[in-house]
Amino acid sequence: MMDTALTAASADDAGGLFTLVETVEALSSARTVEEVAEVIRSTARRITGADGVAIVLRDGDKCYYVDEDAIGPLWKGQRFPMTACVSGWAMMNRKTAIIPDIYSDDRVPHDAYRPTFVKSMVMTPVRPDDPVAAIGAYWANEREPTAAELQKLEVMARATAAAFESAGLRASLETALGAKDALVAELDHRVRNTLAATLSIASQTLRTAPDPKDFNEAFEGRVFSMASAHELLAKADWGPTSLDMVVRAAMDRFGGVDGERIKAAGPPIAVKAEAAVAIHMALHELGVNALQHGALRHQGGGVEVYWSIGYDVVEGKQVPARLTFNWRETGGPTVAEPKKRGFGSKLIEQGLPRELGGEARLIFRPEGLRFSLAAPFSNRLALAQ
Numbered sequence: 542m543m544d545t546a547l548t549a550a551s552a553d554d555a556g557g558l559f560t561l562v563e564t565v566e567a568l569s570s571a572r573t574v575e576e577v578a579e580v581i582r583s584t585a586r587r588i589t590g591a592d593g594v595a596i597v598l599r600d601g602d603k604c605y606y607v608d609e610d611a612i613g614p615l616w617k618g619q620r621f622p623m624t625a626c627v628s629g630w631a632m633m634n635r636k637t638a639i640i641p642d643i644y645s646d647d648r649v650p651h652d653a654y655r656p657t658f659v660k661s662m663v664m665t666p667v668r669p670d671d672p673v674a675a676i677g678a679y680w681a682n683e684r685e686p687t688a689a690e691l692q693k694l695e696v697m698a699r700a701t702a703a704a705f706e707s708a709g710l711r712a713s714l715e716t717a718l719g720a721k722d723a724l725v726a727e728l729d730h731r732v733r734n735t736l737a738a739t740l741s742i743a744s745q746t747l748r749t750a751p752d753p754k755d756f757n758e759a760f761e762g763r764v765f766s767m768a769s770a771h772e773l774l775a776k777a778d779w780g781p782t783s784l785d786m787v788v789r790a791a792m793d794r795f796g797g798v799d800g801e802r803i804k805a806a807g808p809p810i811a812v813k814a815e816a817a818v819a820i821h822m823a824l825h826e827l828g829v830n831a832l833q834h835g836a837l838r839h840q841g842g843g844v845e846v847y848w849s850i851g852y853d854v855v856e857g858k859q860v861p862a863r864l865t866f867n868w869r870e871t872g873g874p875t876v877a878e879p880k881k882r883g884f885g886s887k888l889i890e891q892g893l894p895r896e897l898g899g900e901a902r903l904i905f906r907p908e909g910l911r912f913s914l915a916a917p918f919s920n921r922l923a924l925a926q
Contacts, residue, residue: 581697805846807866
């Protein structure tokens with residue numbers, strides 16, 4: 542009986558993960574805020590197993606409950622002060638509210654909840670740096686949410702933030718810019734690229750993951766990495782950003798560039814959006830490997846990330862021609878070349894150099910993993926002015 546229950550739980554988990562992938566796909570193609578809300582409304586309960594889900598938009602100093610899917614009515618179409626509801630608390634504090642028993646938590650307006658079925662809940666802000674919305678999941682019994690449920694809600698919130706930004710950017714472009722057709726086409730291209738990348742990551746991760754839990758961890762880590770890269774690029778209005786900032790953003794998840802365990806140094810290099818995402822994703826894979834199997838697994842281990850400029854002689858003058866980029870691990874366990882390369886290795890050795898038009902290789906030295914990349918300067922990669 543226990544084996545049967547575990548098998549059923551694994552099947553449910555796998556089904557939820559597939560639905561999560563489908564949700565990311567649908568969000569990537571949503572064109573309006575209303576379409577984004579509809580995607581979340583129609584899929585969030587299947588992903589989380591909750592008895593109800595609500596999508597709440599920030600409307601000035603009010604929380605607007607724009608849509609819901611639940612076993613009983615909640616607050617669709619109503620507005621509440623930010624200071625008088627849990628969604629407002631989550632957005633103002635920029636953190637997820639986890640409430641196993643709503644009647645023992647002072648953040649909950651009990652009078653508003655008594656007519657409903659809700660006994661426990663989780664409220665996750667959308668875009669924690671500057672929340673624009675929140676996703677609420679509700680249950681009809683008192684319970685603690687599982688780590689997997691929280692992770693799935695956070696992945697949905699990240700994907701929803703990107704979808705809201707894309708929808709808002711579309712509306713802005715279509716109403717304010719004379720050259721809207723060309724600009725919307727560029728946005729469509731970017732969204733399609735993001736969707737294709739997400740689906741490829743899901744497919745490749747699913748192909749190599751031995752079970753749903755491993756798929757969940759690897760896929761969410763890669764989606765978070767891509768979202769982190771997009772957040773960095775959004776701050777630069779999707780123009781060129783610096784290689785140093787890309788490296789630092791990618792290393793934040795592993796303790797950050799602190800000059801001790803993780804060091805980073807190199808000359809100013811400007812990186813276009815697509816190249817920045819590829820570099821960020823490759824560094825994420827290197828960081829995960831270092832944390833699980835390499836130098837960051839041991840307290841005394843460390844990583845050095847450094848890059849330099851290669852020059853060619855043209856008409857007697859030295860001209861900047863290429864980037865040389867290196868990853869070097871020290872102080873970790875003895876390294877041996879794996880018998881089989883996974884998706885992460887392919888992304889590092891094939892995906893990144895293909896994006897930059899260069900060459901790359903992983904070197905499995907006993908004293909520590911090395912990675913080297915040589916890529917020519919181009920319209921995607923250049924010496925910063």
